[in-house]
Amino acid sequence: MKDIPEVCPECAKPLHWRSGAGGHFLGCTGYPECSFLIYPQGGDPELFHQQIDTSSNCPECGGELQVKSGRYGKFIGCANYPQCKHIDSVHKPKETGIACPKCKKGALVERSSRHGKIFWSCSEFPECKYSVWDHPVDQSCPECSWPVMLLKDHKSRGKELVCARKICKYRQAVDLSASEAGEA
Known part of the structure; x- marks a missing residue:
């Protein structure tokens, strides 16, 4: 290569x-x-070249934390494995500030799949399994009042806001020229 x-x-x-x-x-x-x-x-x-901070100790047993590699990529694990099974992600999820519409306890955070594709899910995972593939927008649907809409980018229709509920079919075209003109 x-x-x-x-x-x-x-x-x-x-x-x-x-x-x-x-x-x-x-x-x-x-x-x-x-x-x-x-x-x-x-x-x-x-x-x-990314340096991963493992200077802190394991919160469960106090052991040394190490960068390890598994089937889903790199992660931080306790050196006392298998006695201590503490693991943590190398990549911290990015906060969006949008409340989870399903459980209403967590917030939507940006994550990446094992193949590198970006998605958004509830910070309360695994208790709440709400997730979406498209970028969430903190705006209520005018038709069904669902608290989150999604920004989709279609090849044929362009960018549009769609309701995040599968049963609601609301969609609204996004005019980028108007928003860009307002920023200038």
Whole structure:
């Protein structure tokens, strides 16, 4: 695949993108003599250099926290596994400030799937399983009064606001030129 300007930290040879069963990864061009490789989350080379803070201790047992890798990517886990099963996400969900319309306790947060696709779900997961694929907007539906609408981008219809309830079919075209003119 494609060489990148980074060099292997073990043998100083160039790294290049490769593809394997676990997805895309950066591998050393000195393979098989040098077996260095890394799986950046979502294949993003920026995350190759990302430093993950593990300076705090496990909140459950006080053990050391370590960056580990699993089938869904990197995560922070306790060094005392399997006695302590504490895990935490490397990527903290981004807050939207929009209250969850289903449980009304949590807020919608931006997350990414194991394949890197962005979605929004309730911060109270796993108790509340509300989630949407399209960007939520803190605006009530004029037809059914559902507290959240979604911003969809269609190839044929362009951008539009649609009701987040599947049983409601309300949709409204979004005029970007008017909003851009108001900002200028």
